[in-house]
Amino acid sequence: xxxxxxxxxxxLAAFLNCCFAVYGISAQQxxxxxxxxxxxxxxxxxxxxxxxxxxxxxxxxxxSAWNNFLPSISAGGGIxxxxxxxxxxxxxxxxxxxxxxxxxxxxxxxxxxxxxxKIKQTSLQYTIAKTGxxxxxxxxxxxxxxxxxxxxxxxxxxEMLKENMNLAKDLLDQTQINYNNxxxxxxxxxxxxxxYQSIKPQITQAQSAYVADAEAFMLLLGxxxxxxxxxxxxxxxxxxxxxxxxxxxxxxVENRFDVIQKQQALASAKLGLSTAxxxxxxxxxxxxxxxxxxxxxxxxxxxxxxxxxxxxVNGSFSVSVNIPLDGLIPNSNMNLQxxxxxxxxTTAQIDLDSTIKSARQDISKKVADVRRxxxxxxxxxxxxxxxxxxxxxxxxxxxxxxxxQTDLAxxxxxxxxxxxxxxxxxxxxxxxxxxxxxxxxxxxxxLTSRYSVKTISRVSGQQ
Numbered sequence: 001x002x003x004x005x006x007x008x009x010x011x012l013a014a015f016l017n018c019c020f021a022v023y024g025i026s027a028q029q030x031x032x033x034x035x036x037x038x039x040x041x042x043x044x045x046x047x048x049x050x051x052x053x054x055x056x057x058x059x060x061x062x063x064s065a066w067n068n069f070l071p072s073i074s075a076g077g078g079i080x081x082x083x084x085x086x087x088x089x090x091x092x093x094x095x096x097x098x099x100x101x102x103x104x105x106x107x108x109x110x111x112x113x114x115x116x117x118k119i120k121q122t123s124l125q126y127t128i129a130k131t132g133x134x135x136x137x138x139x140x141x142x143x144x145x146x147x148x149x150x151x152x153x154x155x156x157x158x159e160m161l162k163e164n165m166n167l168a169k170d171l172l173d174q175t176q177i178n179y180n181n182x183x184x185x186x187x188x189x190x191x192x193x194x195x196y197q198s199i200k201p202q203i204t205q206a207q208s209a210y211v212a213d214a215e216a217f218m219l220l221l222g223x224x225x226x227x228x229x230x231x232x233x234x235x236x237x238x239x240x241x242x243x244x245x246x247x248x249x250x251x252x253v254e255n256r257f258d259v260i261q262k263q264q265a266l267a268s269a270k271l272g273l274s275t276a277x278x279x280x281x282x283x284x285x286x287x288x289x290x291x292x293x294x295x296x297x298x299x300x301x302x303x304x305x306x307x308x309x310x311x312x313v314n315g316s317f318s319v320s321v322n323i324p325l326d327g328l329i330p331n332s333n334m335n336l337q338x339x340x341x342x343x344x345x346t347t348a349q350i351d352l353d354s355t356i357k358s359a360r361q362d363i364s365k366k367v368a369d370v371r372r373x374x375x376x377x378x379x380x381x382x383x384x385x386x387x388x389x390x391x392x393x394x395x396x397x398x399x400x401x402x403x404x405q406t407d408l409a410x411x412x413x414x415x416x417x418x419x420x421x422x423x424x425x426x427x428x429x430x431x432x433x434x435x436x437x438x439x440x441x442x443x444x445x446x447l448t449s450r451y452s453v454k455t456i457s458r459v460s461g462q463q
Contacts, residue, residue: 029227029228029229029230030227030228030229030230031229031230031231031232032148032229032230032231032232033232033233034144034145034148034233037144037148037217037221038140038141038144038145040221040222040223041140041141041143041144041220041221041222042137042140042141043222044221044222044223045140045220045221045222046222047136047140048133048136048137048140049222051132051133051136052133054129054132054133055129055130055132055133057129058125058126058128058129058130059126059129061122061125061126062122062123062125062126065118065119065122065123066119068115068118068119069109069111069115071107071108071109071287072107072108072109072110073105073106073107074105074106075103075104075105075106076103076104076105077101077102077103077104078101078102078103079099079100079101079102079297080099080100080101080102081097081098081099082097082098082099082100083097083098098296098297099296099297100294100295100296100297101294101295101297102292102293102294103292103293103294104290104291104292104293105290105291105292106288106289106290106291107288107289108286108287108288108289109286109287109288110284110285110286110287111284111285111286111287112278112279112282112283112284112285113278113282113284114274114275114278114279114282117271117274117275117278118275120271121268121271121272121275124264124267124268124271125268127264128261128264128268131257131260131261131264132261134257135257135261138257138438138441140220141438142434142435142438143220144217144220144221145431145434145444146431146434147213147216147217147220148217148231148233149233149427149430149431149434150213150427151210151213151214151217151231152231152233152427153423153424153427154206154209154210154213155210155231156423157206157420157423158203158206158207158210160416160419160420160423161199161202161203161206161416162203164199164412164415164416165196165199165200165203167412168192168195168196168199168409168412169196171192171195171196171398171405171408171409171412172192172193172195172196174398174399175188175189175192175405176189176192183401184405188405191405191406191409192405195409214229237377237426237429237430238448238452238453239374239452239453240370240374240433240447240448240451240452240453241451241452241453242367242370242371242451243451245360245363245364245367245368246360246364248363248367248440249359249360249363249364251440252363252440252441252442253356253359253360253363255440255441255442256359256439256440256441257441258355258358258359259352259355259356259359262348262351262352262355262356263352265348265351265352266345266348266349266351266352268348269341269344269345269347269348270345272341272344273338273341273342273344273345275341276334276337276338276340276341277327277338277341279324279327279334279337280324280326280327280334280335280337280338281324281327281328282324283321283322283323283324284321284322284324285319285320285321285322286318286319286320286321286322287317287318287319288317288318288319288320289315289316289317289318290315290316290317290318291313291314291315292313292314292315293311293312293313293314294311295311295312359439362439363436363439363440366432366435366436366439367436369432369435369436370429370432370433370436373425373428373429373432374429376425377422377425377426377429380418380421380422380425381422383418383421383422384415384418384419384421384422386418387411387414387415387417387418387419388415388418390411390414390415391408391411391412391414391415394407394408394411394412395408433447433448
C-alpha cells in the first residue's frame with residue numbers, strides 16, 4: 001500500500017511537470033531587476049498596447065495619404081419598361097410595351113490646392129501619435145521605477161521591523177531572567193512583553209501594504225496580480241553636481257514631451273489655416289469622363305435590317321473650374337472658418353508659451369528637490385549613527401543595571417525611526433533623480449554619468 005502511494009505521488013508529480021511544460025507555467029517565482037520590470041511593462045502594459053493600435057492607425061493613414069489624388073469611380077445600370085397608357089391610334093403589340101437596358105460608368109477627379117496641406121496634416125497626425133506613444137512609454141518607465149523603489153523600501157522596512165522585534169524579544173528574554181532572579185518587577189516584565197507584542201501588528205500592516213502594492217505593480221507590468229516575484233535592487237546613491245536650473249532648462253526644455261506636443265499643436269493650427277484659406281479662396285478643377293450604353297431587350301421585325309451586333313457606347317468628357325466667392329463675403333461661413341483658424345493659431349501660441357514657462361518652473365523645482373534631499377542624506381546618516389550608538393550604550397547600561405527598561409525601549413524606537421528615515425531619504429533621492437531625468441526627457445543613466453561627482457552608498461534589497 002505504501003509503495004503504491006509513493007508511485008501515485010511520483011506519477012502526480014510527473015503529470016504536473018508535463019502540464020507546466022505544455023502550458024509554459026513555471027513553479028519558480030520571477031526575480032526582477034529594474035530593467036527587467038521596465039522591459040516587461042513595455043511589452044505587456046495594456047495602456048501601451050492600446051496606444052500602439054492608435055499609432056498603427058495613424059501610420060497607415062500617413063502611408064495612404066496619396067489616396068487624396070485618387071479619382072472617384074462609379075458605375076450603374078438599369079432596366080426600363082416603356083408602355084403606352086392611352087393612344088388614339090391603333091398600336092402594334094411591340095409598340096404598346098417594350099423593355100430596354102442601360103449602363104453607365106463615370107470617373108471624376110477633383111483637384112484643389114488644399115490637398116498638399118491635407119497630406120501634411122495627415123503626416124503631422126502620425127508624428128503627434130508617435131510623440132504620444134513615446135510620452136506614455138516614458139510615463140510607464142517612471143511609474144515602474146517609482147513602484148520598484150517603493151516596493152524595495154517597503155521590503156527594507158519589513159526587515160527593520162523584524163530586526164526591531166528581535167531586539168524586543170531579547171529584552172523580553174533578559175527581563176524574564178531578571179524577573180525569575182528577583183531583579184525585575186512584574187510591571188517591567190509586562191512592559192517588556194507589551195513592547196514585544198506591539199510590533200507584530202506593525203509587521204502585519206506593513207506586509208499587507210506590500211502585498212497590495214505588489215499586486216498593483218504586477219498589473220502595471222501587464223501580468224496577473226497574483227504572480228509571485230522577488231526584487232533584486234542594487235542602486236548607487238550618487239552626489240550630482242548639477243548646473244543651474246536655468247542652464248538645464250535652456251538645454252532641455254525644447255525636448256520635453258509637453259512642449260513638443262504644444263509645438264505640434266501650433267504646427268497643426270497653421271496647417272489648418274492654410275487648408276481653410278485654400279478652400280475659401282483658391283479655385284478647384286474637376287475632371288469627369290462618363291460612358292453610357294443601352295439597347296432594347298426584345299428586337300422584332302423592325303430590327304431585321306439592323307446590322308448592329310453591339311449596342312452603341314457613348315462617352316462625354318468635361319472639365320470645370322470652380323472659383324469660390326463665399327470667403328470674400330464678410331461673416332460668411334467660409335470667412336468665419338478662416339478667422340477661426342487664425343484664432344486657433346493665436347491660442348496654440350499662447351498655450352506653447354505657457355507650457356514652456358511651466359516646464360521651466362518644473363525643471364527648477366525638480367533640481368531643487370534633488371539638491372534638498374541630498375543635503376538631508378548626510379544629516380540622516382549621522383542621525384542613524386547616533387541612534388545606533390545610543391542604543392548600544394543603553395543596552396550595555398541596561399545589562400549593568402544603569403539604564404531603565406523604559407529608556408532602552410525608547411532608544412530602540414529612536415533607532416528604528418532613524419533607520420526608516422534614512423532609508424526613505426535614500427529612496428526619495430533616487431526617485432528625485434528619476435523625476436528630474438524624466439523632466440529633462442533624458443535617460444537617468446545619462447543624467448548621472450554627466451553630472452555625477454562621487455558615490456555615497458549603495459542601496460540593495462531583495463525579497
